[in-house]
Every structure is written in structure tokens, then in C-alpha cells.
Amino acid sequence: MWSLKKVMNMEVTLRKTTIEDLENVLNAENHPDNSCYVYQWSYDEHKTSLQNLNILHYIICNDNNEFYGYIILDNVQDISRSVNLRRIVITKKGIGIGRSVLQKIQKIAFEELKIHRLWLDVFVDNNRAYELYKNVGFRLEGTLIDSYFRNNAYVSQHIMAKLHSEYNG
Numbered sequence: 248m249w250s251l252k253k254v255m256n257m258e259v260t261l262r263k264t265t266i267e268d269l270e271n272v273l274n275a276e277n278h279p280d281n282s283c284y285v286y287q288w289s290y291d292e293h294k295t296s297l298q299n300l301n302i303l304h305y306i307i308c309n310d311n312n313e314f315y316g317y318i319i320l321d322n323v324q325d326i327s328r329s330v331n332l333r334r335i336v337i338t339k340k341g342i343g344i345g346r347s348v349l350q351k352i353q354k355i356a357f358e359e360l361k362i363h364r365l366w367l368d369v370f371v372d373n374n375r376a377y378e379l380y381k382n383v384g385f386r387l388e389g390t391l392i393d394s395y396f397r398n399n400a401y402v403s404q405h406i407m408a409k410l411h412s413e414y415n416g
């Protein structure tokens with residue numbers, strides 16, 4: 248498993264999402280393994296976001312363009328340079344792709360965009376995502392109690408963040 252993770256880490260690529268990718272994006276977003284953990288956008292909302300200069304929408308793939316998921320940064324033009332990691336979905340889970348992508352996205356955010364703060368929210372029952380964010384250095388800033396109504400019940404959301412000064416490359 249260790250060597251597989253290493254191989255996967257080296258193979259993962261981020262490239263800008265195109266309209267042709269949106270079927271894969273929507274299939275991943277709507278999949279029952281993911282839909283309870285991420286907000287759902289329509290085809291048109293994703294399509295519009297591709298033209299939005301305040302949003303960076305990336306496909307996660309390998310060198311052969313095999314689809315592994317997608318990731319969205321929002322508010323990239325924020326005057327306070329506080330950027331929201333709005334959504335990440337990995338279709339091949341548990342083999343290190345998420346960790347590798349979060350390392351790459353931090354490099355883009357802190358080194359290329361030179362942002363001050365990268366933040367996200369995560370449902371408190373999403374243990375896999377919460378552990379991953381902690382593992383790559385996001386701090387828990389607080390918890391929004393009963394902030395979202397999902398599947399006929401209220402659920403709370405953790406707010407997590409990392410500052411440029413906490414980024415080690």
C-alpha cells in the first residue's frame with residue numbers, strides 16, 4: 248500500500264476543467280458515496296463557474312487523463328486573500344490521491360496565488376475528510392452548530408483553515 252500511495256502521489260495532475268469534463272464531474276458529485284458530503288451544483292452552475300474569474304475549477308487525473316475527481320477554489324480574487332477550498336471529490340478513495348491533491352492545491356494557493364488564508368468547511372460526520380485536512384495541517388477554527396439541514400436532520404460543520412505563515416511548502 249505504501250508504494251502504491253507513492254506511485255499515485257507522483258501521478259496526480261491538476262488541470263483546468265472544461266465543459267467536456269462536466270459529465271464526469273456531475274457523476275462524481277451525485278454519486279451516493281459523495282453526495283451527502285458535498286453541495287450539489289447543476290450542470291449550468293458548474294458551466295458558469297468555469298467562466299468565473301473568482302473560481303478555479305480543476306480536474307484531478309493521471310498522466311493518461313484518467314479521471315480521479317475534481318477540486319474547486321472559490322473567492323480567489325478576495326481583497327483579503329482569504330480563499331475557500333469549496334469542494335473536493337476523489338473517485339478512487341483511500342490510496343493517497345486526496346493528500347497529494349491537497350499538497351498541490353496548497354502550492355497553487357500559497358506560492359502562485361500568494362494568498363493569506365485557505366479555509367474550508369466540513370460536515371462533522373465526514374471523518375475521512377476531517378482527518379485528511381488535519382493531516383495536511385489545517386487547524387480547526389470552530390464548529391457551526393446545526394448549520395445545515397440535510398437528509399431531514401440538522402448537521403454541524405467544522406471550519407478549518409491554514410495561513411500562509413503556517414505553510415511549509
Ligand SMILES: CC(C)(COP(=O)(O)OP(=O)(O)OC[C@H]1O[C@@H](n2cnc3c(N)ncnc32)[C@H](O)[C@@H]1OP(=O)(O)O)[C@@H](O)C(=O)NCCC(=O)NCCS
Nearest residue numbers: 284335336337340341342343344345346369375376378379
Ligand atoms: C475526503 C476525500 C477527499 C479524501 O481523499 P482520499 O483520496 O480518499 O484520501 P487519502 O487516501 O489521500 O487519505 C489521506 C488521509 O485521509 C485520512 N483518511 C483516509 N481514509 C480515511 C478513513 N476511512 N477514515 C478516517 N480517515 C481517513 C487519513 O488521515 C489518510 O492519511 P493516511 O493514509 O496517511 O492515514 C475523499 O475520500 C472524497 O472524495 N470523499 C467524498 C467527498 C468528500 O467528503 N469531500 C470533502 C468534503 S469537505
